[in-house]
Amino acid sequence: MGVLDKSVAVLDALAAGPMPLTELAPAAGLPRATAHRLAVALEAHGFVDRDGEGRFVLGPRLVGSDLVTVAAPIVAGLRDRTGESAQLYVRRGDTRVCVLAAESPHSLRTIVAVGSVLPLARGSAGKILRGDTSSSGWVASVEEREAGVASVSAGVASHGEIVAAVSVSGPVDRLGRAPGRKHGAVVHDAAQAIERALRHS
Amino acid sequence: MGVLDKSVAVLDALAAGPMPLTELAPAAGLPRATAHRLAVALEAHGFVDRDGEGRFVLGPRLVGSDLVTVAAPIVAGLRDRTGESAQLYVRRGDTRVCVLAAESPHSLRTIVAVGSVLPLARGSAGKILRGDTSSSGWVASVEEREAGVASVSAGVASHGEIVAAVSVSGPVDRLGRAPGRKHGAVVHDAAQAIERALRHS
DNA sequence: TGAACCGTCTCACAATCTGAGATAGCGTTC
DNA sequence: GAACGCTATCTCAGATTGTGAGACGGTTCA
The missing domain is CATH 3.30.450.40 (GAF domain)
Structure with missing residues (x-):
């Protein structure tokens, strides 16, 4: 299930902390466009969020701690x-x-x-x-x-x-x-x- | 992002509690085969789990911390x-x-x-x-x-x-x-x- | 034994996701 | 104010990828 694997790669990358797309893409091992598409889609579902200004963060649905x-x-x-x-x-x-x-x-x-x-x-x-x-x-x-x-x-x-x-x-x-x-x-x-x-x- | 929407539908359905595939599929609004494929894929990533015997449950990655x-x-x-x-x-x-x-x-x-x-x-x-x-x-x-x-x-x-x-x-x-x-x-x-x-x- | 469940697998088809590159915005710097 | 570097975001043709009706094999009932 490629889409899921990549989505999880994005989430795992974000576990390290807030990061802009330019940092997220390589961290997830994905092309910029793909990382962006996935991050935005995950955002719509509450798995990803944006912090103070711009950067991607883990969303409310995952920060269990x-x-x-x-x-x-x-x-x-x-x-x-x-x-x-x-x-x-x-x-x-x-x-x-x-x-x-x-x-x-x-x-x-x-x-x-x-x-x-x-x-x-x-x-x-x-x-x-x-x-x-x-x-x-x-x-x-x-x-x-x-x-x-x-x-x-x-x-x-x-x-x-x-x-x-x-x-x-x-x-x-x-x-x-x-x-x-x-x-x-x-x-x-x-x-x-x-x-x-x-x-x- | 179809795959993600469907995956989230599976997770949302599971939020109601543990359920067998036959209950999960209609609850998520998906064909049995599709629900199964997604549930198994999500399981591999820790978003879904199986309980005592067989039924699908929300996985460790989503339940509290x-x-x-x-x-x-x-x-x-x-x-x-x-x-x-x-x-x-x-x-x-x-x-x-x-x-x-x-x-x-x-x-x-x-x-x-x-x-x-x-x-x-x-x-x-x-x-x-x-x-x-x-x-x-x-x-x-x-x-x-x-x-x-x-x-x-x-x-x-x-x-x-x-x-x-x-x-x-x-x-x-x-x-x-x-x-x-x-x-x-x-x-x-x-x-x-x-x-x-x-x-x- | 046979019916009624269950989870899992297959496979031809096409819808869906892909990703390099173009685009648009936003501060700096000259 | 124009040219730069830096973002995030969008586009599009092409094929990889996911799709889902149905088949399969395993239970547990009566």
């Missing part, structure tokens, strides 16, 4: 607004990985290390990443994954697909038996803020 | 093995962005927030991302970016290109004036572990 960078301040803000530990999870196979964590200032708090691998089957974030949706925009769980711990999560969608789950979690004693009533709305807001931030990058 | 999710547990492990703060950086233009951080348990420690933008010109991770290679597999810097701080970094390569730098950093008093001697090997190991994990996904 942006998820973590754009979500970081929002997850920290969620922790501040709720006073509880906040995390961001992404799915990997049939597990979920914590890729971002902000810890509650309380001395009794949930601690999930960045990099932890957790089961997809348990916890509110697991539900989200398994595709469970709810009309309220959030999902809660109480003592599902760990005794004494409750959590509320919301899904972050990008291009119509759930790519991550934002959560707050803490002791049942503080969150109560219906944690969504207390924090559901803010968690949902945070998820939407991340979606918006992803669109802007 | 592969790099961050596979690297997260490894960076956390590096922190545990060295006792020092560990980070993962990627290049963006002529800066570097911290996309993953695990903090040392020591009370005197380096803190780099996920999302921070740092100069490419200074620090061991900067050297790596600028393309400096070393025969030992790691690069160290002492008080280059910030007074009192030393760091050791190693490059993570994918498809023959450096895509990220893993680092440990901490006070010169603990790491010494030749931090590589103490941690170079583990950092290099972590980088290789990430490379392996990237290949497997």
Whole structure:
């Protein structure tokens, strides 16, 4: 599939950073006209973009690591607004990985290390990443994954697909038996803020 | 660019979730043979994948950041093995962005927030991302970016290109004036572990 | 055993992509 | 202000390339 191979060559070349066409073409091993045609076509689909002035860059559809960078301040803000530990999870196979964590200032708090691998089957974030949706925009769980711990999560969608789950979690004693009533709305807001931030990058 | 339009139609269709070819073809508005040919070609480039048994899914290249999710547990492990703060950086233009951080348990420690933008010109991770290679597999810097701080970094390569730098950093008093001697090997190991994990996904 | 699925492959045909070169725009420099 | 060097963008005739109905071989059902 020649067109695809060449398109990928363009994307791979752009992975090195922003570059003008004159640099892109040789980097992708293509004639200028061809590189240009492909770059423009990819741009129309969101795989390529232009930066400040003129140069070609990887498009919003491929800068996945942006998820973590754009979500970081929002997850920290969620922790501040709720006073509880906040995390961001992404799915990997049939597990979920914590890729971002902000810890509650309380001395009794949930601690999930960045990099932890957790089961997809348990916890509110697991539900989200398994595709469970709810009309309220959030999902809660109480003592599902760990005794004494409750959590509320919301899904972050990008291009119509759930790519991550934002959560707050803490002791049942503080969150109560219906944690969504207390924090559901803010968690949902945070998820939407991340979606918006992803669109802007 | 017909081939691209059709490829994107396939990807968009797959955004709805895993599906067999018989479902994918009509969803993408394409004949079965065409959808199949494109899906297979996209698979070869990591844009499409197969799930548990048979069905087509969005590939690692499109689902969040592969790099961050596979690297997260490894960076956390590096922190545990060295006792020092560990980070993962990627290049963006002529800066570097911290996309993953695990903090040392020591009370005197380096803190780099996920999302921070740092100069490419200074620090061991900067050297790596600028393309400096070393025969030992790691690069160290002492008080280059910030007074009192030393760091050791190693490059993570994918498809023959450096895509990220893993680092440990901490006070010169603990790491010494030749931090590589103490941690170079583990950092290099972590980088290789990430490379392996990237290949497997 | 046969029907109803599935993914994969084939092949003649022409639509589609190709890429050297022409063109148009935009700052500099003389 | 004209001549330059540097971009991105467009053109066009030609053939490589992708096309897709249908055949094929493998499952899993009843």
